[in-house]
Amino acid sequence: MSAEVTSRVIRIALCGNPNSGKSTIFNYLTGLRQKVANYPGVTVSAHTGNFSLSENPDTEYSIIDVPGSYSLSAMSPDEYVAVQTLIGSLDRDKSQDGDPGSALDLVLVVLDASNLDRGLYLLAQIAEAGIPTVVVLNQIDIAERRSIRVNENKLSEIIGLPVISAVAHKGRGLDRLKELIANHTQIPPAKSLHRFNTDVESFLKEYGISNNVNQTASMSRPELIRALFDRRGPAEGRFLRINQDHASEKLEKLRGHLAKEYRGLPFAEAYPLAKTMSEIAEKVISHTGKKRVSGTDKIDSIVLHRFWGPLILLGIMVIVFQSIFTWAEPLMNLIDSGTSAVGAFIGSMIPEGALRSLIVDGVIGGVGSVIIFLPQIIILFFFLGLLEDSGYLPRASFIVDRLFRWCGLSGKSFVPMLSSFACAIPGIMATRVIESRRQRLLTILVAPLMSCSARLPIYAVLVSAFIPFQSYFGIFNSQGLTLVGLYALGMVVAVIVSLTLKATALKGESESFVMELPTFKAPTLKGIWIRVSISASAFLKRAGTVIFAVTIVVWALSYYPRSPELQSAYDTQVAQIEQQSAASLNSVNNSDSLIQVLSNQLAGENLRQSYIGRMGHTLEPVFRPLGWDWKITIAALSAFPAREVVIATLGTIYNLGKGQDETSGSLVAKLREATWDDGELAGQPVFNVAVAISLMVFFALCAQCGSTLAVIQRETNSWFWPAFVFTYMTTLAYLASWGAYNLVQALGF
Amino acid sequence: MTKLSNVEQGQTVRVVSIEESNVGRRLVEMGVYPGRSISMVRRAPFSDPIEYAVGEACLSLRESEADLVYVEDV
Ligand SMILES: Nc1nc2c(ncn2[C@@H]2O[C@H](COP(=O)(O)OP(=O)(O)OP(=O)(O)O)[C@@H](O)[C@H]2O)c(=O)[nH]1
Ligand SMILES: [Mg+2]
Numbered sequence: 135m136s137a138e139v140t141s142r143v144i145r146i147a148l149c150g151n152p153n154s155g156k157s158t159i160f161n162y163l164t165g166l167r168q169k170v171a172n173y174p175g176v177t178v179s180a181h182t183g184n185f186s187l188s189e190n191p192d193t194e195y196s197i198i199d200v201p202g203s204y205s206l207s208a209m210s211p212d213e214y215v216a217v218q219t220l221i222g223s224l225d226r227d228k229s230q231d232g233d234p235g236s237a238l239d240l241v242l243v244v245l246d247a248s249n250l251d252r253g254l255y256l257l258a259q260i261a262e263a264g265i266p267t268v269v270v271l272n273q274i275d276i277a278e279r280r281s282i283r284v285n286e287n288k289l290s291e292i293i294g295l296p297v298i299s300a301v302a303h304k305g306r307g308l309d310r311l312k313e314l315i316a317n318h319t320q321i322p323p324a325k326s327l328h329r330f331n332t333d334v335e336s337f338l339k340e341y342g343i344s345n346n347v348n349q350t351a352s353m354s355r356p357e358l359i360r361a362l363f364d365r366r367g368p369a370e371g372r373f374l375r376i377n378q379d380h381a382s383e384k385l386e387k388l389r390g391h392l393a394k395e396y397r398g399l400p401f402a403e404a405y406p407l408a409k410t411m412s413e414i415a416e417k418v419i420s421h422t423g424k425k426r427v428s429g430t431d432k433i434d435s436i437v438l439h440r441f442w443g444p445l446i447l448l449g450i451m452v453i454v455f456q457s458i459f460t461w462a463e464p465l466m467n468l469i470d471s472g473t474s475a476v477g478a479f480i481g482s483m484i485p486e487g488a489l490r491s492l493i494v495d496g497v498i499g500g501v502g503s504v505i506i507f508l509p510q511i512i513i514l515f516f517f518l519g520l521l522e523d524s525g526y527l528p529r530a531s532f533i534v535d536r537l538f539r540w541c542g543l544s545g546k547s548f549v550p551m552l553s554s555f556a557c558a559i560p561g562i563m564a565t566r567v568i569e570s571r572r573q574r575l576l577t578i579l580v581a582p583l584m585s586c587s588a589r590l591p592i593y594a595v596l597v598s599a600f601i602p603f604q605s606y607f608g609i610f611n612s613q614g615l616t617l618v619g620l621y622a623l624g625m626v627v628a629v630i631v632s633l634t635l636k637a638t639a640l641k642g643e644s645e646s647f648v649m650e651l652p653t654f655k656a657p658t659l660k661g662i663w664i665r666v667s668i669s670a671s672a673f674l675k676r677a678g679t680v681i682f683a684v685t686i687v688v689w690a691l692s693y694y695p696r697s698p699e700l701q702s703a704y705d706t707q708v709a710q711i712e713q714q715s716a717a718s719l720n721s722v723n724n725s726d727s728l729i730q731v732l733s734n735q736l737a738g739e740n741l742r743q744s745y746i747g748r749m750g751h752t753l754e755p756v757f758r759p760l761g762w763d764w765k766i767t768i769a770a771l772s773a774f775p776a777r778e779v780v781i782a783t784l785g786t787i788y789n790l791g792k793g794q795d796e797t798s799g800s801l802v803a804k805l806r807e808a809t810w811d812d813g814e815l816a817g818q819p820v821f822n823v824a825v826a827i828s829l830m831v832f833f834a835l836c837a838q839c840g841s842t843l844a845v846i847q848r849e850t851n852s853w854f855w856p857a858f859v860f861t862y863m864t865t866l867a868y869l870a871s872w873g874a875y876n877l878v879q880a881l882g883f
Numbered sequence: 884m885t886k887l888s889n890v891e892q893g894q895t896v897r898v899v900s901i902e903e904s905n906v907g908r909r910l911v912e913m914g915v916y917p918g919r920s921i922s923m924v925r926r927a928p929f930s931d932p933i934e935y936a937v938g939e940a941c942l943s944l945r946e947s948e949a950d951l952v953y954v955e956d957v
Contacts, residue, residue: 204912248939252914280939398903404911409918434925434934434941443928532943536929544934545943645931646906648913648948651941 136342136422143184144235144318146194149260150244150319151253152176152202153652155272158302159244161310167664168199170303171522173549175567177201189316197242201566206259206356206403207364207400220263220356240318241267242311247277247284247299248653251418254411257293261324262356268321269297270307276653281423289418292323301422326355328410334402337362337388341377352376362388363403369769423534424693430525430654439524443533454517455599456614462547465509466594469799476709488693495789496689497682500782503801505679507591507778511673512666514587518556523657527647541629542636544647545579548663551628553619554584556669556844564847572640577858579635580628580850581844585621585834587673588777592621592833595781599802600826603851619833627835627866639666680775685782688772692746692790696832700743704736741791760832760868761825761875763810770832775836815877828875836867886919888933888949895922906948914938920931920957 148156152174161169164183169176181199200219220238245253271286292296296314300307307800314321329335338358353361353373360369362385373381392402406430437446484490521527527549537762543551546568554561563582568574577766585593597613604612708729715725741747750764757767765787773780781801784826788804808820837843850856890896898919901907914937915921924934924941932945 143895204909207908207912249914251938252912252940255912277939388940394952397900398907400903400905401901402907404915406907408911408916409915412919438925438927438934440926440928532927532932532934533929533941535945536927536931602948603914611904646948647910647945648906649943650913651934651943844921 144239144315145314146195146240146242147200147238148197148242148244149200149220149256150270150272151204151246151249151256152200153650154242154244154253155270155300155302156202157199157256157309159198159242159270159272159300161768162302162305162308163195163197163312163315167668167834169665171527171663172523172525172652172655173528174202175549175564175863178563178566185495185607186670187312187316188499189313192498193316200846201572203256205256207362207367207855208404219317220260233847240315241324242270243267243300244270247271247274248280248282251408251412251415253292254414255408258327258411259356259359261293261295261327262359263354264325266318266321266763267295267324268311269293269295270302270311271297271299272302274299274307275301275304275675276655278422279598281800283420285418289414290418292414293327294322296321301714303661308518313784327414328407330403330406333388333391334362337384341381342375361405362473363400365399366387383733388816397783411782418621423471428653434651435655436527437529438532443529447533448529450521450846452618454514456610457513457517460614461513462507462509462594466506469506469508473498473505476802478500489789491693492686492689494617495678495693495786496685497788499687499785500689501677504676504681504778505780506779507594508670508673508877510590510594512670514556514590515666515669516550517664518533519662520657521552522665523661525652525654528651531649532651541632542576543580543632544570544573544575546647546649548571550577550771551584553579554586557586558582558584558839559590561843562842562845565849570644574634575850575855576635576640578846579855580632582630582837582846582859582863583838586777586839586883587669588839589620591778591835593617595784595805596800596821596826596830599805600821600823620830623831623834625872631862631866639870676778678775680778681782684772684775684779685786687788688746688768688779688783689786691749692741693789694744697743698742700736700739704732707732737790738811741787744790746787759875760828760871761879762810762829763820765808766820766825766829770829770836771834774838776842777833780833824875824878827878828871831874832867832871834867835870837863884955886950887923887935887944887952887954888946890923890954891926892923895920895952895957897921897957899932899953899955901953904951904953910944910948910952913942914940915942915952922952 148160150156153172153176157168157170157177160183165182165186168181177199178201180201181555182196183199184194184196186194198219206220241260241263243253243257257267257269269289270288271284274284274440277284281342284298284299287300298310298314300308300311302308324654330338338355339576341353341358341805342355353369353376357369357570360367361373364370368387373385384425389399393399396402396405396655437443442657445474477494480498481490483495484493492846493680504835521530530552531545534548538547547565549567550561550564552561553564560580562578563586564579565574565577568577594617597616601613601616606612606615669807707820711728711732713724746768747764751766751861753767754762756766757770765784769780769783772783784805785801788801788808805821806819810816810820829855837860846859847853884899885896887896887898896951898915898917898921900917901910901915910916915935919937921935921937924936926933927943932943934951935942935949
């Protein structure tokens, strides 16, 4: 028996109020990098990690980071996960089914020491499960700063469970937690901390496990409590299925009584429980000094100020997007000259032909021009990290709630929207904290309009190539402001779309906005580093996989087929020129440039005849109204799987369109030199301000991201919504791009 | 007895009762229940929502949600 027991995995669940520090503890124990940030609702789906302890090397532990919740009666999808984890494991009570791996062995409940009563409320609900439980009294550093002391021994005595004080982000107190986990068999199962009134208790007894003849089809106490108090909840359904006879009548009768006595059924659970818990909290808390005005209060009086608050918010947004552009510049130039040098070096090593073209034009020209944007990605996530860790984000929600509500969203949409500036995928996941289904859906539908970091590369290239630099007031400049304008465009369109949907398909009142404003904390370097490194490696991984793959396809389609006639015509012409120049010694320079012209012509002709050239010419008329030639058309279309590909495609196409010795040099330079192949504009530059803006507007609004559509499908559990997003965004992108092109031209640029 | 939404900035009051609703239950779970003292900290720049302090926590409630809570002077 003992061998079997020690070799199995010990299952642990981490529960607690939002923002209490669960993920911090999870990361400490597992060494994983689960996202930690200073606002409620960071973790929205249960994550599992494994670890082992030096005290107990043979045992493997598996720990679930449960999304934070205030109670087990769930209101939003992320909260329901917590209930499922706990009740789900109770469902399959250890003693009843043969599979011990399915039940929890240990629960860690994390309490925020400054808000003890609230944490105890959840603890009391969890304790009903009767699982061995350890209480982590976390954030005692903040409590101390507020002159609050919690007597951990006394608390442990009252609730009958081990309690440890901790400062999780510094690792303080967590060694003792490890010891306790290593000896988890000695931890007592939690016992009920609260007795309900006699009517409720006798109901729980009557239908509880011990009194039920048919043991396998009975409900545990916590599940029964949920069945009683959560009208139309999942537990109620099970209760009615299991207990026929008069159970339904009895349930309704008791509910009726309770609702009358407490003026609301939910309060029949909540009031007595809250009262008991606040009494416990009072017994163990002592105030060590007078309450001081905390730093948070002082900061709040500025950042939430009537007049300064919104201005500061606006200022922060402008600064973030400006610095993405200005700070990254030197680093990007460095990477740019690095990749160009590598390209030139490899080019000189490999003989001319398909292989050289694949490496220089395809891989380096394509993927290389995407990697340049690494610095911008890093800067963006650095700022997001600062904002998330400091605790400013919920304040921003507080400020904008009124405005967001006006367009059908809620202040809680702010964090998902802001995250979408980094990437729509975490942004859409973050909407799980929104309780109202309708507002959540609305947020999901407009989140992809926020300019994500994958759009930055194309903005950056086109802005620095075609928007003339002009400085205003010393701090602002035309290029930075154009970038801000593109971000603003996405937001404005999001408002319009949201208002339209609100007035038509998604009508309804806006719902609850009860939200906590957490204490301000100094961001930790480690926390920011985690975020930056995760996103940087994700970016590089994308460059190495999706973008790489699409680039190779694009290269092959633009390299093949090669026409032997063109090549031999070129060869004879070159031979002629060389003969002539050999005859007349004085025109050496002239013949070199003649050959260069010819080689450019050959390359251009080859590209035109390639598969991609033919496709591009066929499609060109569709995008001609936007000012695009066939190369831009192909580049934009190739970017539908992932936006950054556009840069890679432009890099490849322009490399292939050039003759030998001209493939080095930055993409910016190549775009500036690009000319129309044929038609009435032949020989004139393709790009000007109007074309650049038309292309950027298209990218700002178009749904060019397979992963985002997949996430929308998953989160809405429907194929209709991703199809809807794709259609409306692509249509809007085309129309807006057409409008922008004509407007800028009419303005005379 | 008055509604929580009518409480002036800086004033502290005691909770008497809450109207039945999902939001009401959430408020209790977050520490707003009969007998608790609660103070109004400030209104958001665009006047709604409103920030309240309960114990050591700061909560943001919309006016329509603060309407559900009845309070009395301490
Ligand atoms: N001062 C202080 N800060 C802490 C402590 N533990 C965690 N934090 C910080 O508190 C914030 C919230 O921590 P998380 O681990 O993300 O909290 P969580 O419980 O996972 O939150 P949700 O996922 O939203 O439910 C982060 O900014 C942490 O760095 C602590 O003991 N003291
Ligand atoms: Mg978390």
